[in-house]
Amino acid sequence: MNRPSSQPANATRVAPPLEGPRVYPARPSDVYLFGTCVLDVFFPSAGMDAIRLLEREGIRVHFPQAQSCCGQPAYTSGYTEEARAVARAQLALFAGEWPLVVPSGSCAGMFRHHYRELFRDEPETLALVEALAERTFELAEFLFEVCKVRLEDGGAPVKVALHTSCSARREMGTHLHGRALLAQLSGVERVDHDHESECCGFGGSFSVRMPDISGAMVRDKAAALKGSGAAEVVSADCCCLLNINGCLEKQGDALRGEHLASFLLRRTSAAARGGAK
């Protein structure tokens, strides 16, 4: 990411220049949705809810059926070549100008940041990667900054805890967008939980390679969420939800995290508004 490919491999690296605030485009007519593999299998309704939220904003959603995984599992496990092959297959699907919306900070971060590193020695591919990175958005960020949604809450008053994934927070810089969306819901009171910015302990293969440490982290996260006084838990990342919900269920707790897209749609759908009236 921080080395032009013309430099030798042993050149001293400096950190990339400081990024200013992201400049957002006008609302487009069409977007691509990258569903992510974990959502595909475990939270498909959250993907559909994301599609409906976007459609409600008058945007046509394109879901290329050839998409699979962003490549992150292999990438973080050190299998770079395998990650590159899978990334290359995804790159081919999202050509043109439409924004790529991803309902996960971690997969969005893969497209926006790590593909650059994967393809830095392929100048032609890198040009495509850079262009795609420019138009890759995490869902909450896209709804708030590009669609400029105005949500009208139709649900009953409720306290909600928001868990923001580490990649949404640190790679995508979108941790305030989820908060901003929840703040639009008049019946929702967002409550903080203990060590809110701390990782839930998922970390992909980390959760199975280091089960004791990962388990300690997710138990602490579950305890913090339970102790927050929130009746509902929301997150914009399915991997964190898989981890946190699995822990809550194992502990016999009734609390479950819900994807932000599902929560927002549920609170603002006509049925919810009708129910409230």
Place this chain on the structure above:
Amino acid sequence: MSDVAHAPAQPIAFKRNAREALADPQLRRNFRGAMDFLMDKRRSQFPDGDELERLRAFGNRVRARALSRLPELLERLDARLSRNGVKVHWAETVDEANAVVHRIVEQHAAKKVIKGKSMVSEEMEMNHYLGDRGVDCLESDMGEFIVQLRAEKPAHIIMPAIHLNAGQVAQLFHDKLEVDYTEDVDRLIQIGRETLRRNFFEADIGVSGVNFAIAETGTLLLVENEGNGRMSTTVPPVHIAVTGIEKVVENLRDVIPLLSLLTRSATGQAITTYVNMISGPRKADELDGPQEVHLVLLDNGRSQAFADGELRQTLNCIRCGACMNHCPVYTRIGGHAYGTVYPGPIGKIVTPHMLGLDATRDLPTASSMCGACGEVCPVKIPIPSLLRRLREEAVRAPDAAPQHVRGQGAKYSRKETMVWKAWRTLNTSPALYRAALYAGTRLRALMPANIGPWTDHRSAPKPAARTLHELAREHLGDQ
């Protein structure tokens, strides 16, 4: 890099250590409390986020500039220090460094060495080495003194005894120093200081670390809060400073941003109580200071990191410890579980160069890649990226060229490599991917309730009835 053949090392029992640490509620409480305290202290020193980012970017460039000229700066440092009357020794390995120190000890027939705080001396296991040769090595930093009394290693690079609470120190002093039991922290510090003070005057040699070695002026800069660093470097007749080769910077101007970042990131202090600048032994017209000053420059694997542009960023480190203070893994298992001199995130990226990836095979994987370390690093070391790179080196075939890191392929497994190749095929063949997910969701009733380590702490994840691919096709058509 060393030409000496590397014998495969026994891996550190990291997972077992971690399991034991996690089961110790006292340790968990001590670390959580201490790390929260340190994070708050740091935060209060950087109220302006933009200023912090600019300063970190500046710090990164200063370090990168120094590293880009490392060989030249080391030569200049050597020449300038020699002109100042400091004897400079170069050591490729810890054995060589210890031999240098021991030679000086023998020349002076020294019996007693007092040490200021130095992580490089921990790297060398100097206390042990000299102890075996009949030389008494006493730690004078309060935290180091405490861990030495407990026959332990430091649990943190800045706060060696951070794993202990006041009650545990009270008991230790009561048992080992035969003083009345007290949990009064001020009184405990006083007891420690009284014990140490005598030793400064009895010591034949003082040993210290170095925070920055300044090439232009031949100055060794050392920060500390207790005054023990100044005592160790001025009272005994001989002072030996030990440092890693990466600590050199060009001039005093370079030190200003780095020092400001170091103390604020480490202990949340705008400046430490003592900033020592040592440019040579006592001159003829001076009344105090050592008659002899030595500097030992230690490589110990650093030139391996230096040789690779990406891994070189490891050497940006100014040893502030902020990465461990903010690490959710370190916070839960503490410093000792790592089984290394440098624990936490920085330990995971620096130790493989010192001990080889075979000895440290579990360290790069012991991270959820949450990025908290990289976010706070004052010199912007991309720690998660370097962990990922080390994971890559650990799963590459052991004989694959080129070799970047000693112990390459320490986690290489033919079986796992095949699994990832299959994963690649699955995820690059859309029809196969959809068929697999179709099968997975239709067979979800067969999902076992226990799947390996995942279900130790969580219930098994349940696939949905239908995939997003199917739902989206129904809603949007086949795109």
